Amino acid sequence: MTAKTKKQDAYTLANRPPKESLGRHLRKYWQLYAMLVIPVAYYIIFRYLPMAGNIIAFRRYRAGSSIFGDEWTGLRYFQQFINDSNFWKAFRNTLLLNFEYLLISFPLTIIFALLLNEIKNAKFKKVVQTISYLPHFISMVIVAGMVRELLSTSGPINNLIASLGFEPITFISLPEWFPTIFVTSGVWQGIGWGTILYLAAMTGINPELYEAASLDGANKFQQCLNVTLPAILPTIATLLVLNIGQLCGSAAFEKVFLLYNPTTYDTADIIATYVYRMGLGSGNYSYATAVGLFQGVINLVLLTAANWASKRMTGSGLY
Numbered sequence: 001m002t003a004k005t006k007k008q009d010a011y012t013l014a015n016r017p018p019k020e021s022l023g024r025h026l027r028k029y030w031q032l033y034a035m036l037v038i039p040v041a042y043y044i045i046f047r048y049l050p051m052a053g054n055i056i057a058f059r060r061y062r063a064g065s066s067i068f069g070d071e072w073t074g075l076r077y078f079q080q081f082i083n084d085s086n087f088w089k090a091f092r093n094t095l096l097l098n099f100e101y102l103l104i105s106f107p108l109t110i111i112f113a114l115l116l117n118e119i120k121n122a123k124f125k126k127v128v129q130t131i132s133y134l135p136h137f138i139s140m141v142i143v144a145g146m147v148r149e150l151l152s153t154s155g156p157i158n159n160l161i162a163s164l165g166f167e168p169i170t171f172i173s174l175p176e177w178f179p180t181i182f183v184t185s186g187v188w189q190g191i192g193w194g195t196i197l198y199l200a201a202m203t204g205i206n207p208e209l210y211e212a213a214s215l216d217g218a219n220k221f222q223q224c225l226n227v228t229l230p231a232i233l234p235t236i237a238t239l240l241v242l243n244i245g246q247l248c249g250s251a252a253f254e255k256v257f258l259l260y261n262p263t264t265y266d267t268a269d270i271i272a273t274y275v276y277r278m279g280l281g282s283g284n285y286s287y288a289t290a291v292g293l294f295q296g297v298i299n300l301v302l303l304t305a306a307n308w309a310s311k312r313m314t315g316s317g318l319y
Contacts, residue, residue: 054292061289098247098248100182101187135188175268241317
């Protein structure tokens, strides 16, 4: 380091404004901190405090007794579900359904976002976005009802099959059809809403990059491949990490709960519905808590592994 550089650093340190105290900072920006009160209170009350209830995974809980259980049981309930074939069936279904949905919906969402970005007519683009966003705001109960009506033996799809000379198919009652129903309805409901972050990332791309690529003779496909995709790669990596972290999650509970039935348990029963039946349905609260705690640990492992892999391959991750 030269003497000139040292002198400049000393001058910068000497003229740096004094560090603002925390109290003064809070008084100065109290409006911003006030806006944090409700979300922070929500997470503390409804997300963190209920974690104390996980203790009953290691204690026997009886309705009407202490909320922290009556007696210590150790790993008894963990051993119980590990030896339960129904649990492993639900575990397998959870991974398969979520992985199939991720494998199909994730690239389709990126492709749809790229196509939307290429629409130059602003009015037409808004119409397309509005139509694609609307399914996201439809209640899952209504979506499940629509799916059941469409796939019923007297519904439009079976009427079309019958008009072609084939026998009607009881889609809702056949376990082999449930993954297709789950993935298809999920893509329809979420593909439009999933493009929002990608489109926001695309607005930050310098237009001069496209001009330079065009001058080099690149067509629209090549511009998307060499300009747009590399620019939104950090966003893609972050969303992929979040989605992988939910491969064993319970985000699909509502849809599965509304669409499945005992005849489709082989492919439709997931950990969340299994926990619901064991806990609220059968009253085995400690057992259900142990399964839910195991599910949370698996999600944490998947999220951490996906984030590590993303940082190694793309240089960006969730944290």
